[in-house]
Amino acid sequence: MTNFEYEKNIEKLIIWAKAYYVYDEPLASDEEYDKLARECLEFEKNNPNLAHPNSPNKRVGGYILEGFSKASHLSRMWSQEDVFNTKELEDWIKRASKVENNLEFFIQPKFDGASLNLIYENGLLKQAITRGDGTVGEDVTNNVFTIQSIPLKISEKSLIEIRGEVVIRKNDFEAINQERLKNNEPTFANPRNAAAGSLRQLDPKITAKRKLYFTAWGVGQNNLNFEKTSELMEYIFSLGFEKTPMQELCKDVSEIETIYKKMVEKRDDFSMILDGMVVKINDINTQNSLGYTQKFPRWSCAYKFPAIEKTTQLKDIILQVGRTGVVTPVAIVKPVEIDGAIVERATLHNFDEIERLNLKINDEIIIIRSGDVIPKITKVLKDRRDGSQKEIIKPTLCPDCKSELLIEEIIIKCQNLDCPSRVVNSIIYFASKNCLNIDGLGDKIVELLVKEKKIYDILDLYSLKYEDLENLEGFKEKKINNLLNAIENSKNSDLYRVITALGIEHIGEVASKAICNKFGLNLVDITFEDLTSIDGIGEQMANSFLEFMRVNKNIVLKLFDILSPKVTIKEEAKDNPFKNKTVVVTGTMSKSRDEIKLFLENLGAKVNSSVSKKTDFLIYGEDAGSKYDKALELGVAILTEDEMHSKL
């Protein structure tokens, strides 16, 4: 990098940092920013006298947002030195070992949010300040009063600064962005910007709505007398701060690596974004002898996880017609690797989302992929437009059957019941695992059978014969017999599965179960009042069900005839602590998981497979894993099998 290039790059970094720290609206992905910052750091090391005085490599975070009063921290706040691999971790340890050979490390998860300093005096929360430039930040005390997980009163009476991260859950982040799109406001690029942006609102009422969460990771000025950070943190949690999960002690690189691998594996189980782990030297005396650079403590580092957001480019938009006829745009992007997977597509809920994002073909975009969540476009980098961008045009005709599309507010629909895409997708859904679970009847085969006019609807599946399949490409004797057997075996399925499989709009598995349990095969003739008498079935669901039956009753009756579904009508359970509650079961117990599930369902509980904010109870046995941690983190009531029985 020449001096000229360095100057230009630093200017770019300063602009990017300002957009990120002040406006919570990045102009680049973290990866791009970090890469450029490191290249500049290299230049600064080789040419210390040419280093820019405002280089972001030399300073903590940022600038104060206009409108806030400034406030000083009692002691400085810092950033963290990043390490990205074992080699960099070893180098960091080597440097720290200069003062002490026998190091113990305290590991904490690094949740990605906004840094916050809480000053307590005489046991009362006196002031809350954002990190700002490390010395002076924004006074956000009034906003912080609205955050539930921050105690307003603690039992420690001496003056103390408690520091931590204000974060936002992934679900809440999605919800905020959807709402911002609706209000024509710019979306947040990621949960960190959303947390920072929500904390830094001039109107505390807005902050209160944003469901922020505080997780403590350390202290600033204090009069405590601890020798180890791990003990200090235990004490902080005892004051009423939520205990951070997955804190660990270890003594060498290989142990740190083991924990790193474990945490990376579990990162998707957390409801908040985990972007790395912070490795701290546990002994506080050693910390004091190591001290600080201009920007970070020498006694800790952030061991970063692979990035979940990247910059890429929108190449095209394709249209998919689902089983209900809804036409969804799908973004085709320049392939990009995110956390081990190649991402080539991203969802866009509907055309309004395209409009609100002001997305154009060839735009550079930020895309986020976190765990099992489908990749999403969070940001259009409009300042990078180069003139090659093209408008995305809303379709008026079905991309498949070419019939005219119906535009219902934000939903665009193909209304042709015989539209091949609709037929194909409804059969695929019918055969899918949670519905009739017909092995071997996947997407490609259904497409082929419809294209070759072997089937037109779900009923046709049951009249398929050996001869029909004989001459199809790729179908040999074994495959034909397997498929016909799988179709035959789907007979006698539970009635609720058959109803789920019909794919009635708004009627999923839980609603199907409730309807089938109460009405059995009579469900074809039930009324609006019958339906809405069921707990959890509202007007929209009832209308959708009735409309479906009005149009399709004969098909449904024929299907019942062919399938003879299993009917179990259940009496309503007597009152008990699990009735109408959402329960998750995990680990090994005295009986099989299915038996426990049935037992709970008979008590009127809904048994789900994953823990969320909506979970009421987690029942656990031996070797309970990530579900247990998650329940703990979310504050879900946790019971052993015995405790479950003793509640009844």
Ligand SMILES: NC(=O)c1ccc[n+]([C@@H]2O[C@H](COP(=O)([O-])OP(=O)(O)OC[C@H]3O[C@@H](n4cnc5c(N)ncnc54)[C@H](O)[C@@H]3O)[C@@H](O)[C@H]2O)c1
């Ligand atoms: N996209 C952009 O344009 C852009 C611009 C500027 C900065 N950034 C990103 O911001 C990051 C740099 O920001 P930073 O200096 O705030 O560093 P950072 O956020 O990576 O790390 C430091 C912060 O980690 C937090 N933290 C979480 N858990 C912690 C724990 N257990 N112990 C101690 N601290 C903990 C603290 O708030 C601390 O201030 C980089 O990742 C960079 O990519 C991006």
Ligand SMILES: [Zn+2]
């Ligand atoms: Zn169509």
